[in-house]
Amino acid sequence: MSRPGCSVGSVLVSTGTEQGATARTAVVVTVRGLVKSYPAGRGRRGAASPPVRANDGIDLDVRGGEIFGLLGPNGAGKTTLVRQLTGLLRPDAGSVELLGHDIVRHPERAARLVGYLGQESSALDELTVALAAETTGRLRGLDIRAARAERDAVLEELELTALASRPLKRLSGGERRLACFAAALVGERPVLVLDEPTTAMDPVARRAVWAAVDRRRAERGTTVLLVTHNVIEAETVLDRVAVIDEGRVIACDTPAGLKALVADEVRLDLVWRDEPPLDVPGVAALRETARVTGRRWTLRLPQQRARAVVAELTGGPAFTALDDFTLTAPSLEDVYLALGGRRKGLVKA
Amino acid sequence: MTIISADADTRTAAPAAPATPLGAEAATLAPRARLLPAMAAVYRAQMSRAKVARIPLLFVATFQSVGIMIMMRGVVDGGPAARAVVAGSSVLVVAFVALNLLAQYFGQLRASGGLDHYATLPVPPAAVVLGAAGAYASFTVPGTLVTAGIGCALFQLPFANLWILVAVIPLAGAALSGLGAALGLLAPRQELATLAGQLGMSAALLLGVLPAGNLPEPIRYVRDLLPSTYGVEALIRSFDDHPDWLAVTADLSVCAAVGLVSLAAATWAYRRAACR
Structure with missing residues (x-):
């Protein structure tokens, strides 16, 4: 195992898994030395705050067909990191390479490589579930027939057909999240970036999400980058996980490999x-x-x-x-604490 | 700290080079959404929002204008003042919806992070702005027609040339919705977007409904700066027995030009707001 994993401190951590054959070994996402600060007095939501170094020299490699997790408590810098991977934020320093494309220099290319599920649904809230999925597909470049066919297939797959004609804002939090996930899947992309996709979902909806992710990985080799603060989710669905604390990667390995640290x-x-x-x-x-x-x-x-x-x-x-x-x-929460993680906010559910 | 160079410009020379270094074959990009289909998709999605969220506000816009006309009926007997009241009230519906509500919509979308959704899709910025602006301009059609119709009946004005609304609504709509979108996207805070939209609508109300002849000189200059004025003027002229169609065309051309500039500005503002 000489492939680069994620660098932590002064060591390169190797990965430990050999799952997936050659198709999964190519690096799909490469991040080097990523730094992003928010200036003093102007937080992301406009609130007054001291300067925050949200990402402080992050290095990552995500391989093709992998379900790779970013685990950390709220405020650790996970969302800032994925916003730079999806071209939404420009890093202060460092590089992001996605399937061979330089995303710092060409942020607009990210939209043509990545299906992104953000934390906000306000752009879709007043649409019906069906129209949210169809419109998103059309804006991903599908023609109307393809968008409708994919919409129907995805809603069926996620068992959302019964809710298809309901506006998102009239759904429960978990149903709305599932509808946004459906929209993220319409218009196939080789990489999915999912920012806390299962928040507020019941176990049935969670299973539907992970089944859909697994199916895309098995059939199309889709790579998934998942942001989560849920320890149980991280242990059960991820191939590898980078533990993020205060803008830095403090550990990166398979969940089993990380737990061996505190075995x-x-x-x-x-x-x-x-x-x-x-x-x-x-x-x-x-x-x-x-x-x-x-x-x-x-x-x-x-x-x-x-x-x-x-x-x-x-x-x-x-x-x-x-x-x-x-x-x-021990769980990944214990790993986080053992590695010096200081914030509270990891969830076990 | 790390054994991998953090210097973005020396990636290919970094000791632990990535498995797909720059220069290796990059993956094929999925196609972009083309302008017109994307605009149509945004337009359709926005129109569908009317069912959920917009209809009560469209009623408010219409009732406000009809109410103003009924009120003014008590003080205006006919003649040029009556034309100004009817034309101003009709265009006010456009200002309420296209300027005020669109500024609020984009302000809220920006503040809540909703723009991220569009920014992570390969869609031309102009498609988002034009689709939304077109939908908001379309929302104004029923209210403007009803207001103009009731106004003509109330003040005994001729209905014959009301067909000019076919040009006034889209052109004034383009100018005002472009302005509304730009205000909503440029305002640093959501509250300021709402405030700007409200002020713009108030200006369109006061400067559009009151006959220009009675206004003080400096206010008349301000009136000339407001794009809705030219929609109002075009409508006023169409009430003449023999309308000066050249002047009507000139007024509408101003609306079209302002529309072009403001929609371009809104597209620039969208690009700026969406890609930080």
């Missing part, structure tokens, strides 16, 4: 009935290392130590004060 640790959650019994010396000692959220204490401990703590708590006087406890294998 000797487990996560122990303690939920107290009322006040934790701090008069018990063992409990008082745990308090030092626990992350406290209300009555819940979260600890990351080596396996042996965790077992000993559980035995001590369940066999001793603290047991009566304990409402619930769970021991779990």
